[in-house]
Amino acid sequence: MNPVAPNFRNASRDAVKNAQLVAAVRKSSDLLSDLMARAVANTPDFEALRDYGRARKLEISGDLEKYVQSFTAHARAAGAVVHRAKDAAEAARLAIKIAADNGTKTAVKGKSMTAEEVELNEALEAAGITVTETDMGEFIIQLAHEKPSHIMAPAIHRSRAQVAELFTDKLGTPPDLGVEALVAAARKDLREKFLAADMGITGGNFAIADTGSIVLVSNEGNIRMTTTLPRIQLAVVGIDKIIPEMADMPKFLALLARSACGQTISSYMSIVTGPRRAGEEEGPEQLHIILLDNGRSRIAKGPYREILHCLHCGACLSHCPVYRAVGGHAYQATYPGPMGSVISPLISGLGIYADLPNACTLCGRCAEVCPVRVPLPDYLRDLRSDVKKPPFMMKLTAFGANTPSLYRLGMIAMRRMLKKGGKGLMAPALKEWTVCREPPKPQEGESFRDWWRTRSYCK
Amino acid sequence: MILNQYLAKARGVGVDIELLSLSDLNLRLAALVDELKAKSVALPLIGWPEPLLLTVKTEVEKCGSVTVSPRRRMDGGYEWNRSALGSATLGITFCGAFVAETGSLAFPSGPGFGTLASLLPETHLALSYAKDCRPDLGGYLAEFGADIPSRLTFVTGPSRTGDIEASMTTCVHGPGRVLHWIISA
Numbered sequence: 001m002n003p004v005a006p007n008f009r010n011a012s013r014d015a016v017k018n019a020q021l022v023a024a025v026r027k028s029s030d031l032l033s034d035l036m037a038r039a040v041a042n043t044p045d046f047e048a049l050r051d052y053g054r055a056r057k058l059e060i061s062g063d064l065e066k067y068v069q070s071f072t073a074h075a076r077a078a079g080a081v082v083h084r085a086k087d088a089a090e091a092a093r094l095a096i097k098i099a100a101d102n103g104t105k106t107a108v109k110g111k112s113m114t115a116e117e118v119e120l121n122e123a124l125e126a127a128g129i130t131v132t133e134t135d136m137g138e139f140i141i142q143l144a145h146e147k148p149s150h151i152m153a154p155a156i157h158r159s160r161a162q163v164a165e166l167f168t169d170k171l172g173t174p175p176d177l178g179v180e181a182l183v184a185a186a187r188k189d190l191r192e193k194f195l196a197a198d199m200g201i202t203g204g205n206f207a208i209a210d211t212g213s214i215v216l217v218s219n220e221g222n223i224r225m226t227t228t229l230p231r232i233q234l235a236v237v238g239i240d241k242i243i244p245e246m247a248d249m250p251k252f253l254a255l256l257a258r259s260a261c262g263q264t265i266s267s268y269m270s271i272v273t274g275p276r277r278a279g280e281e282e283g284p285e286q287l288h289i290i291l292l293d294n295g296r297s298r299i300a301k302g303p304y305r306e307i308l309h310c311l312h313c314g315a316c317l318s319h320c321p322v323y324r325a326v327g328g329h330a331y332q333a334t335y336p337g338p339m340g341s342v343i344s345p346l347i348s349g350l351g352i353y354a355d356l357p358n359a360c361t362l363c364g365r366c367a368e369v370c371p372v373r374v375p376l377p378d379y380l381r382d383l384r385s386d387v388k389k390p391p392f393m394m395k396l397t398a399f400g401a402n403t404p405s406l407y408r409l410g411m412i413a414m415r416r417m418l419k420k421g422g423k424g425l426m427a428p429a430l431k432e433w434t435v436c437r438e439p440p441k442p443q444e445g446e447s448f449r450d451w452w453r454t455r456s457y458c459k
Numbered sequence: 460m461i462l463n464q465y466l467a468k469a470r471g472v473g474v475d476i477e478l479l480s481l482s483d484l485n486l487r488l489a490a491l492v493d494e495l496k497a498k499s500v501a502l503p504l505i506g507w508p509e510p511l512l513l514t515v516k517t518e519v520e521k522c523g524s525v526t527v528s529p530r531r532r533m534d535g536g537y538e539w540n541r542s543a544l545g546s547a548t549l550g551i552t553f554c555g556a557f558v559a560e561t562g563s564l565a566f567p568s569g570p571g572f573g574t575l576a577s578l579l580p581e582t583h584l585a586l587s588y589a590k591d592c593r594p595d596l597g598g599y600l601a602e603f604g605a606d607i608p609s610r611l612t613f614v615t616g617p618s619r620t621g622d623i624e625a626s627m628t629t630c631v632h633g634p635g636r637v638l639h640w641i642i643s644a
């Protein structure tokens with residue numbers, strides 16, 4: 001019985017009852033999984049590419065500091081100001097200082113899970129800087145004062161009708177607009193903000209050590225605006241995003257784009273190397289890069305190192321039966337789903353997210369789809385025992401299952417109890433399983449063990 | 460061969476591609492400006508083969524459109540008039556490299572040929588020569604060696620989002636329509 005600690009359990013119980021939420025998450029997850037399956041089927045060497053991805057990432061995570069140093073040196077040579085933040089609080093402080101030093105009042109921002117991790121918006125807003133989210137999904141949830149519920153599709157939990165209602169309420173659009181009209185309304189609202197903003201904030205999909213470049217992909221074009229129009233640019237990048245060479249990038253991009261939404265490449269890819277150069281009419285005057293550690297160096301030295309290989313494609317979320325049933329908010333962490341259930345407790349030091357590794361059926365689908373083969377189910381299982389020694393009932397069960405005579409007795413008792421509809425002496429042991437569902441009926445007729453004994457090869 | 464691969468890839472993501480000869484360019488431009496009723500056209504003046512730029516600029520202006528281009532500053536640098544740029548309905552840029560593997564147009568930045576003309580207007584027309592098709596992304600990136608421009612932008616189809624119920628919608632922040640005219644030698 002290893003019960004899931006209260007917060008995930010309560011939140012997920014509410015979530016599964018929310019029919020609209022479940023339908024929205026399932027619909028989008030199905031679509032994303034289908035797109036990925038089709039793209040992978042059209043890529044004959046995809047398995048070889050995954051092997052490459054994992055092998056290369058093992059080299060990187062085995063020598064992380066070397067690549068951090070190399071990236072830092074090359075980015076500085078290109079004219080960027082590189083800062084290193086050991087934790088979220090330091091990253092937020094640095095961002096506020098950069099904004100204050102340059103007298104910035106308004107910022108436009110592209111989607112960045114790393115920025116979510118350091119709660120950058122909250123920090124900047126508290127310092128008097130208005131931050132506008134410009135990714136369509138992020139724009140929606142910012143209007144609704146929500147957190148992202150998926151690392152790639154942040155507003156996956158909202159239906160078109162709900163978005164329409166929200167826009168009517170906040171932007172004054174006519175009621176019940178279709179998707180196209182909603183997008184047009186956001187375009188109009190955001191265009192002015194892009195042109196007026198002092199600061200552009202992004203994450204980074206890849207950071208290239210040998211050139212000091214940040215690579216950013218997007219389908220909407222908001223990242224291009226954010227990295228071209230404002231006079232100050234800030235990129236907040238986890239040190240796990242560093243890859244050794246520009247020559248590695250097309251391969252990692254191929255893995256990411258296919259797994260994230262079934263593309264060969266996103267509509268836009270910006271490779272940003274330093275600020276605007278002499279004579280150029282566009283681009284920021286200053287490019288600041290905050291390299292965020294926040295536990296990553298520590299994780300790289302421990303048994304869960306491969307979680308740093310994650311490309312943040314979101315495939316393990318869309319394919320996870322638990323995520324699909326409850327959506328992202330139930331996890332109450334920056335990173336939800338299988339990758340989130342591993343990285344969240346690791347970053348926070350097995351603290352408040354200690355229950356997340358239990359939010360998993362160990363079905364293994366995540367490991368099957370992960371483009372860089374992060375062994376998520378193994379990690380989730382190992383994390384459970386790191387968090388908590390197995391409870392007494394589990395130890396008892398293990399002892400029973402390993403002792404044939406006890407096992408037989410147990411099975412007889414179990415059959416008897418299930419025949420009575422789950423009541424009787426052993427019923428409390430089943431409580432956790434029977435809270436939300438009926439206990440199964442034992443099968444009619446002979447038991448498996450009796451049947452087995454009649455087989456000729458047993459005699 | 461690689462041109463065909465490019466055509467399949469780029470058309471697959473919704474790029475409107477035409478193969479044309481230089482002599483057809485004037486007629487096609489006039490038709491496009493007329494169709495879009497484009498009052499102003501964003502047009503970088505640097506980074507083009509001179510004769511091609513001249514043909515485009517003359518034709519667009521002949522159709523009664525104003526061209527908006529980065530202005531040369533006293534110090535030798537360039538500068539956009541942002542509000543003029545913002546009101547352009549069409550952006551025309553030269554694309555010196557496009558990639559077959561991914562169906563992408565590549566735009567390196569540099570003085571006078573930044574990338575906003577391909578981003579802010581609702582329609583973007585890229586002009587290329589057929590010979591400028593590259594087989595793959597890795598090979599194209601390797602051409603730069605250590606000398607990467609400050610912004611290297613790849614455009615693969617129109618601006619789109621799937622953020623509302625995962626249904627694909629175009630023209631979010633960038634152009635909803637991307638045209639690529641490939642001029643045969």
Ligand code: SF4
Nearest residue numbers: 310311313314316370
């Ligand atoms: S763990 Fe793997 S599947 Fe999950 S988001 Fe990361 S890269 Fe994608």
